[in-house]
Amino acid sequence: MIRVTVKTYNQFIEEITVSGHANYAEAGYDIVCSAVSTAMYLSLGLIEKVCSKYDFQSNEDEAVMQLKIFETNDLTEMVLDNLVNSLEGISADYADYLQVKIVNRR
Numbered sequence: 113m114i115r116v117t118v119k120t121y122n123q124f125i126e127e128i129t130v131s132g133h134a135n136y137a138e139a140g141y142d143i144v145c146s147a148v149s150t151a152m153y154l155s156l157g158l159i160e161k162v163c164s165k166y167d168f169q170s171n172e173d174e175a176v177m178q179l180k181i182f183e184t185n186d187l188t189e190m191v192l193d194n195l196v197n198s199l200e201g202i203s204a205d206y207a208d209y210l211q212v213k214i215v216n217r218r
Contacts, residue, residue, distance in 0.1 A: 114210045115131050116130050127178065155194070162188050199212050200212050
């Protein structure tokens, strides 16, 4: 199962971590994995254009992607909100393969 953890602070997204394998189908044919990866990398491409203070780490061997936002703005939040909404939509259709958890830090 792919697990997504979204960490927020004061209603702003500060970190998104994606880990694990969906195991919906064999590698190369897994539409859940493909959808999650596409959403993450599309969002990362947009973040690179609208946010100057972020960090993205990816480790294919450990099946982990992590995006940290250090300074946000309206466009950054729009991109991140869209990413979370997309992941939640995928999870609604493939709940056995993708879990999205939102953690609010106060």
